[in-house]
Amino acid sequence: MIPTAFRYRRAGSVAEALALLREGGPGAKLLAGGHSLIPMMKQRLAEPELLIDIGGLLELCGVHAVGDAIEVGATTTHADLAASALLRERAPILAEAAAEIGDAQVRNRGTIGGSLAHADPGADLPAVLIALDAAISITGADGSRTVPAADFFRDILTVDLEDGEILTDVSFRPVRSAAYAKLPQRASRFALAGVAVALEMEDGVCRAARVAVTGAASHAQRLPAVESALVGARLPEGAAAACEGAGDALDFVNADLHGSEEYRRAMVAVMARRAVESAAARG
Amino acid sequence: MSETVPITVRVNGRERTAAVAPRLLLVHFLRESLNLTGTHVGCDTSQCGACTVLLDGRSVKSCTVFAVQADGEEVQTIEGLAAGDDLHPLQDGFWEEHGLQCGYCTPGMIMSALNLLRENPSPDDARIREGISGNICRCTGYQHIVNAIRNAAERMAPA
Ligand SMILES: Cc1cc2nc3c(=O)[nH]c(=O)nc-3n(C[C@H](O)[C@H](O)[C@H](O)COP(=O)(O)OP(=O)(O)OC[C@H]3O[C@@H](n4cnc5c(N)ncnc54)[C@H](O)[C@@H]3O)c2cc1C
Numbered sequence: 301m302i303p304t305a306f307r308y309r310r311a312g313s314v315a316e317a318l319a320l321l322r323e324g325g326p327g328a329k330l331l332a333g334g335h336s337l338i339p340m341m342k343q344r345l346a347e348p349e350l351l352i353d354i355g356g357l358l359e360l361c362g363v364h365a366v367g368d369a370i371e372v373g374a375t376t377t378h379a380d381l382a383a384s385a386l387l388r389e390r391a392p393i394l395a396e397a398a399a400e401i402g403d404a405q406v407r408n409r410g411t412i413g414g415s416l417a418h419a420d421p422g423a424d425l426p427a428v429l430i431a432l433d434a435a436i437s438i439t440g441a442d443g444s445r446t447v448p449a450a451d452f453f454r455d456i457l458t459v460d461l462e463d464g465e466i467l468t469d470v471s472f473r474p475v476r477s478a479a480y481a482k483l484p485q486r487a488s489r490f491a492l493a494g495v496a497v498a499l500e501m502e503d504g505v506c507r508a509a510r511v512a513v514t515g516a517a518s519h520a521q522r523l524p525a526v527e528s529a530l531v532g533a534r535l536p537e538g539a540a541a542a543c544e545g546a547g548d549a550l551d552f553v554n555a556d557l558h559g560s561e562e563y564r565r566a567m568v569a570v571m572a573r574r575a576v577e578s579a580a581a582r583g
Numbered sequence: 584m585s586e587t588v589p590i591t592v593r594v595n596g597r598e599r600t601a602a603v604a605p606r607l608l609l610v611h612f613l614r615e616s617l618n619l620t621g622t623h624v625g626c627d628t629s630q631c632g633a634c635t636v637l638l639d640g641r642s643v644k645s646c647t648v649f650a651v652q653a654d655g656e657e658v659q660t661i662e663g664l665a666a667g668d669d670l671h672p673l674q675d676g677f678w679e680e681h682g683l684q685c686g687y688c689t690p691g692m693i694m695s696a697l698n699l700l701r702e703n704p705s706p707d708d709a710r711i712r713e714g715i716s717g718n719i720c721r722c723t724g725y726q727h728i729v730n731a732i733r734n735a736a737e738r739m740a741p742a
Pocket residue numbers: 329330331332333334335336337338339374375400401402403406409410411412413414415416417418420422423424425461465466467468488489490491629630
């Protein structure tokens with residue numbers, strides 16, 4: 301399968317990538333790891349005229365502690381997230397979720413920025429970043445802005461990102477008591493239902509909770525009913541009760557040959573319970 | 584739109600220069616421009632791993648990478664493993680443990696195993712299976728492949 305012909309430029313900096321995006325207009329697209337874009341181009345579902353390669357931009361790469369936050373650059377690969385000692389220690393949920401993406405080859409190429417910008421309904425990282433209450437930084441011709449992860453994902457493959465903008469990094473306060481559980485599609489490992497949970501625990505009781513779902517719906521989103529049910533609950537004992545019916549609150553649920561609507565709603569509750577139990581076990 | 588881009592890629596230790604169309608996939612550059620046909624195309628849809636090579640030391644599916652993305656980088660293919668007549672320990676392992684039947688998946692399996700053993704020189708069987716989960720074999724049922732990789736890991740372990 302051969303994509304439509306296109307022009308290729310490798311950007312040497314974010315500034316250069318922005319200038320190339322402006323020059324290229326609506327026919328221009330960023331290329332990061334290429335593991336969503338290239339398959340789409342091979343099927344001619346995407347036919348960009350100009351690809352601007354930001355995959356090698358060191359400026360956007362890496363996991364760093366900045367004050368009491370952790371900042372992750374957009375071109376950091378899933379493999380680098382999975383191997384990050386800083387994440388393993390302070391926000392293991394992100395390293396663990398990245399380690400469960402696809403397979404080794406996909407993790408060696410795919411990037412966090414590409415995953416968030418592409419917003420596949422089954423992508424893992426969107427839910428994790430919503431649970432971590434991450435801020436997503438975006439830069440464009442008119443300057444930079446940040447968006448809370450919970451507001452970034454809008455619909456299937458649709459995010460708060462304009463033509464000509466670049467997602468540069470994500471930043472969050474690390475939480476140890478957080479975990480992600482997913483039911484993977486057996487071949488691709490995309491989530492059929494995935495739930496990310498971040499808890500604030502005190503003496504075995506949940507004081508605050510952020511819960512987000514992916515895979516089951518058109519886009520990653522919070523599960524407010526589960527969040528309120530968790531607050532005040534003794535965990536892990538109360539996990540099952542708090543997560544019961546977790547999938548029922550979703551307006552729209554994907555249904556396909558991998559899982560009916562009913563099945564996915566049920567699996568959201570199961571994944572929510574598992575994620576809460578694992579997060580609570582971290583204290 | 585027929586522009587070509589000059590690229591220089593070190594393939595199996597040898598510098599290769601070419602002018603390529605941006606849409607040329609790395610796997611086609613290797614097979615058709617360089618005649619390195621050990622890297623196979625199975626699915627052409629990023630699923631099967633038959634096209635796996637190492638790019639900058641890490642395993643990638645070369646049907647999902649453009650050759651231009653490899654400009655300035657190092658690529659290792661199955662042809663680069665043996666030193667003359669001396670097989671690589673992974674090749675010996677596949678030989679000893681009957682790690683293949685038709686052999687179509689084998690180059691990709693071996694390159695994935697190389698990536699795995701770089702990260703984890705003594706993986707248990709579960710880790711080996713995870714490490715080759717991006718590679719599909721239609722023949723063996725995988726057990727002999729797992730044995731072959733374990734065998735190679737033992738050979739490669741410092742005495
Ligand atoms: C076989 C296979 C299995 C997979 N399994 C999983 C899985 O289990 N879980 C999962 O979550 N994902 C999975 N993926 C998807 C994988 O994680 C992709 O790498 C990821 O979705 C896209 O990241 P990328 O860097 O490859 O982006 P690209 O493909 O390069 O880009 C994707 C889109 O995002 C845009 N973009 C990229 N970077 C930026 C940026 N910094 N700013 C603005 N826009 C940008 C591009 O223009 C493009 O439109 C799988 C992919 C494959 C091929």
